[in-house]
Amino acid sequence: MTDWESVIGLEVHAQLATSSKIFSGASTAYGSEPNTQACTVDLGFPGVLPVLNAEVVKMAIKFGVAIGAKICSHSVFERKNYFYPDLPKGYQISQFELPIVGTGSLEITAEEGAKKTIGITRAHLEEDAGKSLHDEFVDQTGIDLNRAGTPLLEIVSEPDMRSAKEAVAYARKIHSLVRYLEICDGNMQEGSFRCDANVSVRPVGQKELGTRTELKNINSFRFLERAINHEIQRQIDLIEGGGKVVLETRLYDSSKDETRSMRSKEEANDYRYFPDPDLLPVAVDEADIEAIRASLPELPDEKRRRYLDTLKLSEYNAELLSSNRDTAVYFEQALSRAPELKDQIVNWILGDLSAALNRNEVEIQDSPVTPQMLADLLQRIADNTISGKIAKEVFEAMWRGEGSTDRIIEARGLKQITDSSEIEGLIDDVIAANPTQVEQFRAGKEKVLGFFVGQIMKQSKGKANPGQVNSMLRDKLK
Amino acid sequence: MSLKKEAVRKIAHLARLQIDESDLDRYATDLSNILTLFEQMNQVDASDIVPMAHPMDATQRLRPDEVTELDQRDKFQAIAPDVNRGLYRVPKVIE
Structure with missing residues (x-):
C-alpha cells in the first residue's frame, strides 16, 4: 500500500467592498433588478474607456501590507481573452505579469494547535464577470450583468497545504483578515468571498507534484473541506486503479457531495494575455504605502x-x-x-x-x-x-x-433575597416540613444538606442568595 | 520562425474568426513574416532597457469611488436582440 500525501493551493476571490465598480461608476449593490447596474463600460459598448477606482487600489495595498508583501510600484492591467456570454467585452481586465501585490505569507493554526506559515504567491486586481442563469428559461440562458465589473482581489496561495483542514484554516484566516481590513464583506452565500482549490496527490516522499485538478463552486467552509477530501480520495482511487489524473476544472455539487468534470483545461487555458492599451500602469509610491500601513487597524x-x-x-x-x-x-x-x-x-x-x-x-x-x-x-x-x-x-x-x-x-421581581430574616423564615419552613431529613442529617448524613438547599431555593423561586442559605442552614440544623 | 497552418487555425478559433481554408497559406506566410521581424528585433541587446507597458509615458489616473451611473436598462435593452424579464437571453450555454 502506498501512503499518499495531498498538496493543496487555494485561489480566493474577494469582492472588494466599494460602492462603484472597478472601471465604471455603476453601483455594486447586491440583489438589484437584473441589468439595472450595468452601464456602457460594463456592457462593453464601443468607444467607452475604463477608469480605475482609487479605492480599489487602496484596498489591494491594505491587503498586501497586512500579509507583509511587496507592493508593485508600477502594476499593469492586462486583457485575459476568452468568450463567454456573461463577459461582454470578450476579455476580462485582470493582472498577469505585474500584479499589484507580490509575495507574502500568512500564519495559520494547523491541526493540534501547531503554527504553520502559508506562502501567498500574489494578489491581483481584476473585474468580475456577469451571471449566467441557466434555469430561468427552458432553451436559453439568461444573462444578468449587474456583477460585471465588480472589483475582485484574487489571492493566490502557494501549494503549501497538506490537508483539507489546513486549507480551511487558511481560507478562514484570509476571510478574517479581509473583514478586519474592511475590504470585503466576506459573505460566501452572496458570492463576495469565493474559494477555488487546486488539489493533487503524490506518494509520500516524492518531490515532484502530481497532476492537479481545480475545484470550483464552493460556497462555504464546510463544503470546502468536504470537496477537497472527496477530491483527494477520488484521485487516490483513480491512480490505485491504474488510471491517471487529468488537468481539469471540476465543480463541487454539495447536494450529492461529489465533484464532476467541468472542462479540460488545455484549450481553455490559452488566454493570450496582453497589456490593456486602455489602461496605463498604476503607480504607487512609498508614501502612499506608508500612509496605508499607518492606517491599518x-x-x-x-x-x-x-x-x-x-x-x-x-x-x-x-x-x-x-x-x-x-x-x-x-x-x-x-x-x-x-x-x-x-x-x-x-x-x-x-x-x-x-x-x-x-x-x-x-x-x-x-x-x-x-x-x-x-x-x-x-x-x-x-x-x-x-x-x-x-x-x-x-x-x-x-x-x-x-x-x-x-x-x-x-x-x-427577580431581585435576590439577601435579607437574613427572610431567608431564615424560608429555612425554618423547610426544616419544619421535613423532620425525617433533619434526623438523617443529625445522624451524620452530610448529603442531605443539598436536599435542603434545593428545597429552600425552590421555595424562594431561585431568588435566595445561595451562599447565605448554605451558611445559615448549617447553623440551623446543628 | 514559421507558423504552421494548424497554428493559424487554432489562433483563428480562439479569436472566433472565420477564415477560408484557401486563405490559410497566406495568413501563415504573413504572420510568419511578422514573427521573423520580431526575431530580428530580438537580436538587439535590450538588457538595460525597462520594458514599456504603454506607449504613453504616463501613469493611470484614478477616479473617486462614487456611483455616477444611472439605470439605463431600458435604453440598452431596446437594441438587444432578445430580452426577457430584464435578462439578456442567449442560446443555452451548458457548463
Missing part, C-alpha cells in the same frame, strides 16, 4: 497576542475571540463597560450568547443583547442583585426585547 494576530499577553486569556479563548472581527468588537465593548468582569464576559460570550446566536441564526453584531446590556447583566450578578441562574432568565428576556437588566429584574 489592529489585525487578528496582533489582537490574539494582546488578548494572551495583556488580558491573560487562554490560548483557546484568545483565538476564538480574535478570529472574528465582530466578536472581538463585541468583547471589547463589553469589557470597556465592565473591565473588572473580564472572565465572566468571556464565559458569557462564548457560552450563553454564542448558543443563543447559533440557535436563532443571528450574527453577533446583530445580537438583540448588546455588549452594554451583557455587561450590565454581569454587574448585577457581581453585586449580588441576582444569582447566576436568574441571570440566564434575564438574558432570555433581554433577547426577546423586554428591556434592560434592571427593568426586567424590577418587572419580574
Whole structure:
C-alpha cells in the first residue's frame, strides 16, 4: 500500500467592498433588478474607456501590507481573452505579469494547535464577470450583468497545504483578515468571498507534484473541506486503479457531495494575455504605502497576542475571540463597560450568547443583547442583585426585547433575597416540613444538606442568595 | 520562425474568426513574416532597457469611488436582440 500525501493551493476571490465598480461608476449593490447596474463600460459598448477606482487600489495595498508583501510600484492591467456570454467585452481586465501585490505569507493554526506559515504567491486586481442563469428559461440562458465589473482581489496561495483542514484554516484566516481590513464583506452565500482549490496527490516522499485538478463552486467552509477530501480520495482511487489524473476544472455539487468534470483545461487555458492599451500602469509610491500601513487597524494576530499577553486569556479563548472581527468588537465593548468582569464576559460570550446566536441564526453584531446590556447583566450578578441562574432568565428576556437588566429584574421581581430574616423564615419552613431529613442529617448524613438547599431555593423561586442559605442552614440544623 | 497552418487555425478559433481554408497559406506566410521581424528585433541587446507597458509615458489616473451611473436598462435593452424579464437571453450555454 502506498501512503499518499495531498498538496493543496487555494485561489480566493474577494469582492472588494466599494460602492462603484472597478472601471465604471455603476453601483455594486447586491440583489438589484437584473441589468439595472450595468452601464456602457460594463456592457462593453464601443468607444467607452475604463477608469480605475482609487479605492480599489487602496484596498489591494491594505491587503498586501497586512500579509507583509511587496507592493508593485508600477502594476499593469492586462486583457485575459476568452468568450463567454456573461463577459461582454470578450476579455476580462485582470493582472498577469505585474500584479499589484507580490509575495507574502500568512500564519495559520494547523491541526493540534501547531503554527504553520502559508506562502501567498500574489494578489491581483481584476473585474468580475456577469451571471449566467441557466434555469430561468427552458432553451436559453439568461444573462444578468449587474456583477460585471465588480472589483475582485484574487489571492493566490502557494501549494503549501497538506490537508483539507489546513486549507480551511487558511481560507478562514484570509476571510478574517479581509473583514478586519474592511475590504470585503466576506459573505460566501452572496458570492463576495469565493474559494477555488487546486488539489493533487503524490506518494509520500516524492518531490515532484502530481497532476492537479481545480475545484470550483464552493460556497462555504464546510463544503470546502468536504470537496477537497472527496477530491483527494477520488484521485487516490483513480491512480490505485491504474488510471491517471487529468488537468481539469471540476465543480463541487454539495447536494450529492461529489465533484464532476467541468472542462479540460488545455484549450481553455490559452488566454493570450496582453497589456490593456486602455489602461496605463498604476503607480504607487512609498508614501502612499506608508500612509496605508499607518492606517491599518489592529489585525487578528496582533489582537490574539494582546488578548494572551495583556488580558491573560487562554490560548483557546484568545483565538476564538480574535478570529472574528465582530466578536472581538463585541468583547471589547463589553469589557470597556465592565473591565473588572473580564472572565465572566468571556464565559458569557462564548457560552450563553454564542448558543443563543447559533440557535436563532443571528450574527453577533446583530445580537438583540448588546455588549452594554451583557455587561450590565454581569454587574448585577457581581453585586449580588441576582444569582447566576436568574441571570440566564434575564438574558432570555433581554433577547426577546423586554428591556434592560434592571427593568426586567424590577418587572419580574427577580431581585435576590439577601435579607437574613427572610431567608431564615424560608429555612425554618423547610426544616419544619421535613423532620425525617433533619434526623438523617443529625445522624451524620452530610448529603442531605443539598436536599435542603434545593428545597429552600425552590421555595424562594431561585431568588435566595445561595451562599447565605448554605451558611445559615448549617447553623440551623446543628 | 514559421507558423504552421494548424497554428493559424487554432489562433483563428480562439479569436472566433472565420477564415477560408484557401486563405490559410497566406495568413501563415504573413504572420510568419511578422514573427521573423520580431526575431530580428530580438537580436538587439535590450538588457538595460525597462520594458514599456504603454506607449504613453504616463501613469493611470484614478477616479473617486462614487456611483455616477444611472439605470439605463431600458435604453440598452431596446437594441438587444432578445430580452426577457430584464435578462439578456442567449442560446443555452451548458457548463
